[in-house]
Amino acid sequence: MQVRQDKLTQWRHEGQAYPNHFRRDALAGDLHGRYGDMGAPALEQEPILARLGGRLMTRRVMGKASFADIQDQSGRIQLFVSRDNLGEEAYARFKALDFGDIIGVEGSLFRTKTGELSLKVHSLQLLSKALRPLPEKWHGLSDAETRFRQRYVDLIVTESARRTFQIRAETVAALREGLRQRGFFEAETPMMHVIPGGATARPFMTHHHALDMTLYLRIAPELYLKRLVVGGIEQVFEINRNFRNEGVSTRHNPEFTMLEWYQAYADYRDAMDLTETLIRAAAEASLGTTLIQYQGQEIDLGKAFVRMSVAESVRAYNPDLADADLRDPQVLADKLAQLRMPCEASWGWGKRLIEIFEKTVEGNLQQPTFITEYPLEVSPLARRNDLDEEVTDRFELMIAGRELANGFSELNDPEDQAARFRAQVEAKDAGDEEAMFYDADYIRALEYGMPPTAGVGLGIDRLVMLLADQPSIREVILFPHLRPE
Structure with a gap:
């Protein structure tokens, strides 16, 4: 958290903390739904531009280029971020981001060599700094109460x-x-x-x-x-x-x-x-x-x-009550006793019958x-x-x-x-x-x-x-x- 706080301090110093001018025009899930079946040649022939806002969930840095995933309310989409497209300074800023940071990106859709629909990023900015790291794994009974208490993280x-x-x-x-x-x-x-x-x-x-x-x-x-x-x-x-x-x-x-x-x-x-x-x-x-x-x-x-x-x-x-009179209070009292359940004297046959129903x-x-x-x-x-x-x-x-x-x-x-x-x-x-x-x-x-x-x-x-x-x-x-x- 201290490392993240230090990064935020630097962003504040540069006057770029928590901007509010970015507007997205697409959601990840909608892009997958609309263009998920479009082939690579078609995407290259008529470039489809999109502006997305979301939370940085994964990142794989490979020298001058990186892949990352951002998540919005509709799902995730992969980003392709390169120094050639962003420039030296912006690419360095991207590599300094932390998981959980909320970012805004603009780019064009393309399909990677493995066939995954992705966004080739032309511009990127930090919109909101995540000062707390996301948990790597939430599982098991020991984490159940934490998930309920911190539903926003869940x-x-x-x-x-x-x-x-x-x-x-x-x-x-x-x-x-x-x-x-x-x-x-x-x-x-x-x-x-x-x-x-x-x-x-x-x-x-x-x-x-x-x-x-x-x-x-x-x-x-x-x-x-x-x-x-x-x-x-x-x-x-x-x-x-x-x-x-x-x-x-x-x-x-x-x-x-x-x-x-x-x-x-x-x-x-x-x-x-x-x-x-x-x-x-x-x-x-x-x-x-x-x-x-x-x-x-x-x-x-x-x-x-x-x-x-x-x-x-x-x-x-x-089966022991198959032929019994189910409106006889004593018959029902005996059954409740057999079930080791309480039977108040003030209860009529109706209350006693419901107690048996709920139990058996x-x-x-x-x-x-x-x-x-x-x-x-x-x-x-x-x-x-x-x-x-x-x-x-x-x-x-x-x-x-x-x-x-x-x-x-x-x-x-x-x-x-x-x-x-x-x-x-x-x-x-x-x-x-x-x-x-x-x-x-x-x-x-x-x-x-x-x-x-x-x-x-x-x-x-x-x-x-x-x-x-x-x-x-x-x-x-x-x-x-x-x-x-």
């Missing part, structure tokens, strides 16, 4: 990291476009709530000094989006940032991204159909295929997703599977099933042993919703920090009438993990939360 030196976030961008764009093509309205709802709602989670709290009031970072935009449905925006979505004050794991980050959409005059079956369509389109847009590899396993997003109820899945993966079923669902008919007890915002009031018209999408989406036919009966909010308040008073608050304004909105509606929340981070073949959520979030250094 993106410079790790091609797979750049590809991951390209997949993320293409995935989000495909999801947004898929909904817009179907007439959905994109909304922005508050991120600071007076009452946290829309999911069962422990919220982050803050304080507004001017109003002297406690506010909560949103755990979900659901209740605001459904207010918009009441207001006549009958197909609405938001790609939103959520905050939940919970544990951190390979699947959980305190701050994460969700896509939520709501569609009037539809039910949870319609929502499953659209979820399947959007995920398939996202895979095609970001990967060009629906047959993907995730952590060594092939997952087929092109086939129709399996659909089964919570009870059916528990029976399928627990969820991790086994590798291929895309919609799990339906969730118990009412664990679904405070979902509509009761018309034929069985103890379960709801709700689904969760499982892929690679984890939940990717949660959706249901929305509860639009204000009296039913008010009763469920009161039950959540009782649970909170009993010590459940994740239970919901009573949202009186939302009940008032429902009293104006909400049409039959289906809604879905799709985890963007987990979907990108799947498509980018990444085992940890930290790999797909540009700046994941870490403890302070």
